Amino acid sequence: MVEFKNTGVTFKQKRNIIKAVSGASFTIEKGDIFGIVGGSGAGKSTLLRTINLLQPVTTGDVLVKGKSVVNLKGKALRNLRQNIGMIFQHFNLAENKTVSQNIAFVLETAGHKRSEIKSRIKELLEFVNLSDKANAYPSKLSGGQKQRVAIARALANNTEILLCDEPTSALDVETTASVLALLKEINQRLGITVIIITHELEVVKAICNRVAVMSEAEIVEIGNVYEVFTNPQHQFTKQLISHTQRFDVPQEILNKLSGPLVKIIYKGEKAAEAILSDTAEKFGVRYNILHGKIEYIGTNPTGILYVNIIGTQENILLAIKELEEKTQKAEVILSA
């Protein structure tokens, strides 16, 4: 659906040349919910904007549905943009237009007839569950409602691609969940390819199937969300993920530990508890679970456990060796 070919964007600022995106090459398939994550200033937003050419490309190419877009101008460019919806962190609705008028604006842009526009608006507002707000002004809506209107507006012209620029960053946790559910529904029911840039890993875990990680203008890692999150390869990705797996056990408890502290990560169905009880029996060690969590990435579970191993030095080493073999990862983080 969207293909980046060595895409690069540089900005000239006075005498400095700033690389915003450097040599991005990857493909987003039709039907993907594709996440692009990274810190602020990583170039995510710039990369996203090359798809509808809000951001001109300096080098390389961007293909949408197999056609290069980087040299489009005038009417051809406007036609491309009419079929690519976009939503933003701050919703970007016209404040002096009602909900209906905001949606009507993009339908009129595409040259629809007045009667069609009316029925299409009705249909769209039903879809985003805001039929009762048709004549309300944006200032009377909550953040979540504004984003729903923005989504309705973005979908108005039978969009095939929906670009989302930090769509939930200005929303609270509950509203975020409902907006993400709506995006997922759009993807599954309407078959629209959704591309989301965000700094929130939770967003990617919740709805994306594929993810690209961006750091300092470069794509450092790309792949299936579950693989990237459970088995990150690049240092930046590891660091990014470690923030969500932070280990907070009070220092007093850590001071009292008698054996080593081991972090165990396990994937999928393989239950760690069974492995723990097996090894406990086999090597005569005891486990003291200090901290643990099971996370779902899409519908796949991944678990993290922090355990303190108590036993003889020799048995502890054997148990750790077995854990290393039988789990995704087991690492000693405190060897007291």
Added chain:
Amino acid sequence: MLENILLLKDDIIEALGQTAFMVLTSLLIAIIIGGLFGLLLYTTSNNLFVKNTVINKVVGILLNIIRSVPFLILMILLLPLSKLIVGTKIGSEAVIVPLSIASIAFFSRLAEASFSDVPKGILEASVASGASKPRIIFKILIPEALPSLVKNITVTAISILGFSAMAGLVGGGGLGDLAYRYGYQRYETDIMIARVVILIILVQVIQWIGDIFATALDKKL
């Protein structure tokens, strides 16, 4: 005092009429031409539209020059132009020319500021929806800037009212002229006071009407 004012009732009404003619005509011209200059300044400074630093700077400097010249001097300097455009160097019609030019320069900058206050995100969303530039200007930019434009039209109207007081110097008539002739030259202080009272009421009314429109148009509140 009252009989003095009553004696001059017809003069005052005539002066009020002249003032209204000068202010309203110049205001209308300022809104149209000044509004266009404001739009030009805005669109040439914004890369979502037609960024052009040269045009922007040239127009900006020209408007600044006009705004630098005190109105009294501007009026005298522009008398030949009045003769050329309206065919006379005296009377309210002659004053319209310098008054309009000063108002255009004044309102251009205010209109530019009104356009600049429209959040860039709204315009970016419109560009992303595939709308053409003229469409974005007429359907998004101007409607979104409208409440602020109306407030600035009010400010401009009150400034023009102030400028118009100097029209008497070239026989333009109006309230200012009346106050000057009777109040200052003939020491009839009561006429001057009456004139000031009328002006105060006028300013209040203009502001009041402007605020009503601006509030009615602003859906952000």
